[in-house]
Amino acid sequence: MVLSQRLQTLGAEIYKQRMRYLFLLPALTVFTLFKFYPMYRAIVFSVSKYSFAGIKFVGLTHYQRLLTDPDFGRALLNTFELALLSIVMGFWTPILLALLLHEVAFKNAFRTVYYIPHLFSWVVIGGIWLWLLSPNGLINSALGLVGIKGVYWLTSAFWIKPVLVVMGIWHGVGYSALLYLASLQSIDPQIYEAAKIDGATKLQQAMRITLPLITPTVVVVFILNMIKNLQSFDQIYIMSGGGSGGLGGEVKRASDVVMTYAYDKGIGLGRLDYASAISLVLFVIILILTLANMKMTKYDEGRRF
Amino acid sequence: MVVRAVRRIMRIPGMRSENLAYISGGARKQLTPGRVAVFLIITIGAIAMVVPFLWAFTISLKSMSEVYRSVGRQFIPDSWHWENYLLAWRSAHLLRAFMNSLFVTTVSTAGEVLICALAAYALARTHFPGSRFFMVAFLSTLMISFQVIAIPTYIVLRDLRLLDTYGGLIFPGLANGFFIFLLKNYFEEIPHELEEAATMDGSSFVGTFFRIIMPLSAPALATIVIFSFVGHWNAFMLPLLVINDPKRATLQYALQLYMMGGTSDTGNLPPLNEQMAAVIITMAPILILFFTLQRYFMKGLTLGALKQ
Incomplete structure (x- = not known):
């Protein structure tokens, strides 16, 4: 009796709110078809053998092969190396930029200028940088003017990683700096006034007031950039000659990352099952690192900012 | 010491920043060596941000012989070759690609913003059976980025027979959990009395949404339209996966094909000045x-990541 009554009230409630369900339907359909269902398909594909004959369950074979696939190992290593290099070179740059932008005259004009590269696709950015970095490009010419011999940036297995990282910083520093700047502007100026009265130096103010107060933003930006770096595809694909083998094998080996490897295997060679397994491994790695980051830094506290 | 100062300020009732604004903001900034140094550093950095674009622009206007002659030395072209743009426009089939991009981006943006607004309004304010589940489901999509499910999305699009169609380019981008989240927050800040008054006057749920909520949310919607538009315009991986037939290539994909020599009969790379002209054409709408x-850009950015 009680159950049927509750069901009745539930039904009445649902009927009353029927327009809300109708409003949710389009978004739910898109997400189901292009987020959840692909995720499900990836899981199914990653444990199947896929061929013209059909699909056959093969268990964890693909994951076992991943463990012993030297090309995947190298792609994974490259991905981590690039991400680490991006952190070392690119973590403090936007913070420093924001601190300087906060002080400088014509602040608004400058922050607009720094944001400009972030507006454009990697095809556009890559097109321009492929020339900048070419043997006779602007960078080598500029180095030549001060007497430094040019470098074959894009065909050197040594230089390709730093070049990709510097490009990435150039592309995204303005965006990250804007986020920090917004956080800086939300700090109550009277805190600085009080510190000044107590005789704190500029450096002390920066270390003891500014940095602790923007920490939540630092965490958010760090996580966002880490995710971006781990799953980068467009930049690598374009800078390595668009998959046409434009670069020598040595450079391709040095710049191949997880996503480009998955693309080459899945789309290039048609091994969609294996590529699905690669995608899922990357998904899990990103998930673990994101959760670990949030836990270590008590991300929830930052949500209020 | 500093901590003590902060505590002291916190204890004083009524001491808010606006009361002190005249102290910090009103004082005129002096020209110290430190400020000059900061200004110089920022200026050098700003130049590094725009020089690649400016240089690409001047190259697009030079003749090829001048490009070879003047690398790194001369910025302003000797003679202005606007015809490079025409040549690039023709040989890269940019008109077709431009129209494709415009169509796909416009439909995707309009659809995405409407779909997200509908979902956000449905979830705003009220609890109803399943509302929490829907919210969690939508937010969980933020963890599933396009790159990670690119290969499986390709499989799904193939099953749906959407490869090489405009639909394949449009449908996957028609909803965004983050936009829903932002709009829901925005809708909840609109005074509830407005909606109640409308309902009293006999306005339906749908009518209130279109006549009250949407017009009042114009600033938030504008921001989201912009970011949706830029995102769809700049999309590269999706067209790379979906499109095979160059006739349906979007601008980004067509530009990539062209710069890699994929659209020339000989397979040779196109001349640099024409390449840069094509790059500038692709940049133009966003610029x-x-x-x-x-x-709206600047407002939306900070709104963007910080509330995530």
């Missing part, structure tokens, strides 16, 4: 959008 609607 125009950015400088006309800069206010």
Whole structure:
């Protein structure tokens, strides 16, 4: 009796709110078809053998092969190396930029200028940088003017990683700096006034007031950039000659990352099952690192900012 | 010491920043060596941000012989070759690609913003059976980025027979959990009395949404339209996966094909000045959008990541 009554009230409630369900339907359909269902398909594909004959369950074979696939190992290593290099070179740059932008005259004009590269696709950015970095490009010419011999940036297995990282910083520093700047502007100026009265130096103010107060933003930006770096595809694909083998094998080996490897295997060679397994491994790695980051830094506290 | 100062300020009732604004903001900034140094550093950095674009622009106007002659030395072209743009426009089939991009981006943006607004309004304010589940489901999509499910999305699009169609380019981008989240927050800040008054006057749920909520949310919607537009315009991986037939290539994909020599009969790379002209053409719509609607861009950015 009680159950049927509750069901009745539930039904009445649902009927009353029927327009809300109708409003949710389009978004739910898109997400189901292009987020959840692909995720499900990836899981199914990653444990199947896929061929013209059909699909056959093969268990964890693909994951076992991943463990012993030297090309995947190298792609994974490259991905981590690039991400680490991006952190070392690119973590403090936007913070420093924001601190300087906060002080400088014509602040608004400058922050607009720094944001400009972030507006454009990697095809556009890559097109321009492929020339900048070419043997006779602007960078080598500029180095030549001060007497430094040019470098074959894009065909050197040594230089390709730093070049990709510097490009990435150039592309995204303005965006990250804007986020920090917004956080800086939300700090109550009277805190600085009080510190000044107590005789704190500029450096002390920066270390003891500014940095602790923007920490939540630092965490958010760090996580966002880490995710971006781990799953980068467009930049690598374009800078390595668009998959046409434009670069020598040595450079391709040095710049191949997880996503480009998955693309080459899945789309290039048609091994969609294996590529699905690669995608899922990357998904899990990103998930673990994101959760670990949030836990270590008590991300929830930052949500209020 | 500093901590003590902060505590002291916190204890004083009524001491808010606006009361002190005249102290910090009113004082005129002096020209110290430190400030000059900061200004110089920022200026050098700013130059590094724009020089690649400016240089690409001047190259697009030079003749090839001048490009070879003047690398790194001469910025302004000797003679202005606007015909490079025409040549690039023709040989890269940019008109077709431009129209494709315009169509796909417009439909995707309009659809995405409407779909997200509908979902956000349905979830705003009220609890109803399943509302929490829907919210969690939508937020969980933020963890599933397009790159990670690119290969499986390709499989799904193939099953749906959407490869090589405009639909394949449009449908996957029609909803965004983050936009829903942002709009839901925005809708909840609109005074509830407005909705109640409308309902009293006999306005339906749908009518209230279109006649009260949407017009009042114009600033938030504008920001989201811009970011949706830029995102769809710049999309590269999706067209790379979906499109095979160059006739349906979007601008980004067509530009990539062209710069890799994929659209020339000989397979040779196109001349650099024409390449840069094609790059500038691809940049143009976003650049125009950015400088006309800069206010919304800057507001939306900070709104963007910090509340995530």
